[in-house]
Amino acid sequence: xxxxxxxxxxxxxxxxxxxxxxxxxxxxxxxxxxxxxxxxxxxxxxxxxxxxxxxxxxxxxxxxxxxxxxxxxxxxxxxxxxxxxxxxxxxxxxxxxxxxxxxxxxxxxxxxxxxxxxxxxxxxxxxxxxxxxxxxxxxxxxxxxxxxxxxxxxxxxxxxxxxxxxxxxxxxxxxxxxxxxxxxxxxxxxxxxxxxxxxxxxxxxxxxxxxxxxxxxxxxxxxxxxxxxxxxxxxxxxxxxxxxxxxxxxxxxxxxxxxxxxxxxxxxxxxxxxxxxxxxxx
Amino acid sequence: xxxxxxxxxxxxxxxxxxxxxxxxxxxxxxxxxxxxxxxxxxxxxxxxxxxxxxxxxxxxxxxxxxxxxxxxxxxxxxxxxxxxxxxxxxxxxxxxxxxxxxxxxxxxxxxxxxxxxxxxxxxxxxxxxxxx
Numbered sequence: 001x002x003x004x005x006x007x008x009x010x011x012x013x014x015x016x017x018x019x020x021x022x023x024x025x026x027x028x029x030x031x032x033x034x035x036x037x038x039x040x041x042x043x044x045x046x047x048x049x050x051x052x053x054x055x056x057x058x059x060x061x062x063x064x065x066x067x068x069x070x071x072x073x074x075x076x077x078x079x080x081x082x083x084x085x086x087x088x089x090x091x092x093x094x095x096x097x098x099x100x101x102x103x104x105x106x107x108x109x110x111x112x113x114x115x116x117x118x119x120x121x122x123x124x125x126x127x128x129x130x131x132x133x134x135x136x137x138x139x140x141x142x143x144x145x146x147x148x149x150x151x152x153x154x155x156x157x158x159x160x161x162x163x164x165x166x167x168x169x170x171x172x173x174x175x176x177x178x179x180x181x182x183x184x185x186x187x188x189x190x191x192x193x194x195x196x197x198x199x200x201x202x203x204x205x206x207x208x209x210x211x212x213x214x215x216x217x218x219x220x221x222x223x224x225x226x227x228x229x230x231x232x233x234x235x236x237x238x239x240x241x242x243x244x245x246x247x248x249x250x251x252x253x254x255x256x257x258x259x260x261x262x263x264x265x266x267x268x269x270x271x272x273x274x275x276x277x278x279x280x281x282x
Numbered sequence: 283x284x285x286x287x288x289x290x291x292x293x294x295x296x297x298x299x300x301x302x303x304x305x306x307x308x309x310x311x312x313x314x315x316x317x318x319x320x321x322x323x324x325x326x327x328x329x330x331x332x333x334x335x336x337x338x339x340x341x342x343x344x345x346x347x348x349x350x351x352x353x354x355x356x357x358x359x360x361x362x363x364x365x366x367x368x369x370x371x372x373x374x375x376x377x378x379x380x381x382x383x384x385x386x387x388x389x390x391x392x393x394x395x396x397x398x399x400x401x402x403x404x405x406x407x408x409x410x411x412x413x414x
Contacts, residue, residue, distance in 0.1 A: 059362045060310075060313075060314055060360075060362040060363050060366070061317075064310075064311065064314045065303065065307055065310045065311060065314070065360075065363075066311075068303075083317065084369070085316070085317065085366060085369035085370070086369070153298060153360060153362060154298055154299075154303055154360075155284075155289075155297050155298055155299040155300075156284075156299075192398075193398075194295065194399075195361045195365075195375060195378075195379065196295070196296060196355055196360075196361035196382065197294040197295045197296050197352065197355060197382055197383075198293065198294030198352065198382060198383045198384070199292070199293055199294030199295050199383070199399060199404055200294075200378075200379035200380075200382050200383050200390075200399070201379055201383065201390060201393055201394055201398050201399040202398060202399045202401075202404060203394075203397060203398025203399060203400070204400075204401045205397070206401070207401075227286070227289065228286070228288050228289045228292075231289045231292055231295065231297060232289070232291075232292045232405050232406070233401070233405065236292075236295050236296075236297060237361075264394075264397055264398055265394035265395060265397075265398055267375060267376065267394075268375050268376060268379055268394060270398065
């Protein structure tokens with residue numbers, strides 16, 4: 001049976017991907033950040049997931065305003081890195097697992113989570129930066145990836161509670177798949193940041209620490225945070241943190257925090273990284 | 283009116299709700315079209331003729347022509363879409379962030395290095411008004 005062995009929360013700031021692509025690891029601005037990723041990279045090297053379920057959002061790359069879907073699950077064999085105006089990132093092709101994806105899609109819909117299904121989807125920095133965060137710069141990504149794309153741009157975004165619950169449904173879907181696969185789920189985006197308006201550059205470290213603490217101490221409380229609270233206290237783009245709740249929902253109650261790292265700034269954002277082990281899998 | 287619009291109390295923030303999404307529909311589609319090199323080329327060689335393909339209001343066109351980043355948000359632009367014009371201009375998000383908030387890009391960068399724009403006086407128009 002497939003099983004979830006751990007979870008990762010990470011921001012997906014595009015500048016981090018660009019810094020990696022242009023080998024800026026040792027520049028004074030970037031060194032503290034890349035040093036901070038080290039322990040998480042060691043963890044995943046040891047955990048060796050076969051499959052990563054990667055919860056992310058598209059930034060007007062694959063999707064546009066014509067049709068706005070709340071949840072889109074990729075079911076393709078592979079996903080091309082998107083051209084976001086600078087040419088596609090020089091990162092490996094993202095290889096999927098169509099059979100496992102289709103199983104998850106079926107299980108979610110039967111469980112009344114009516115996701116949209118993507119047979120083709122280019123993936124932008126929202127998906128490829130988290131892979132860079134965890135795997136650095138390999139020739140090929142060492143895992144298959146199942147992308148789950150969430151609308152966090154157009155209000156109203158799904159509620160945190162809905163996200164938490166689809167996470168639970170994902171766990172159920174994974175555990176009903178007969179093949180022996182080790183799965184890690186990534187929740188990405190955040191932490192507090194705002195790109196738009198006169199309030200651009202907004203950062204709220206207190207909120208970010210409260211959120212990371214809550215993931216381990218009291219996730220149920222986090223599911224009650226409403227839209228206005230996210231928009232106000234985490235910033236208009238910080239509402240991406242609802243995607244971390246999908247990751248948390250897919251984990252059991254018996255988890256251990258393995259690593260946490262927080263750093264301000266990365267470009268216009270606060271950066272956060274957290275790693276959880278399922279204790280039963282350690 | 284949405285079910286809830288208490289987020290309108292957040293200062294300096296243009297939540298991309300249904301109303302703004304409708305108002306900015308063609309502006310955002312124009313921005314999205316710049317993903318394609320042939321379209322960028324057409325926009326570069328004759329901006330006015332290229333924009334004619336998108337039924338935007340005169341005011342929306344003007345915000346684009348003047349690279350009025352804040353103005354674009356006020357007429358329904360979404361930052362992920364309008365930023366495509368900045369990419370076309372080879373400008374960074376910090377440049378755009380500085381212009382939207384009335385500071386230079388260097389001041390913006392320094393503000394981020396100092397920990398970002400802090401929550402104090404930046405979370406509620408009503409509270410700011412009360413505190414004068």
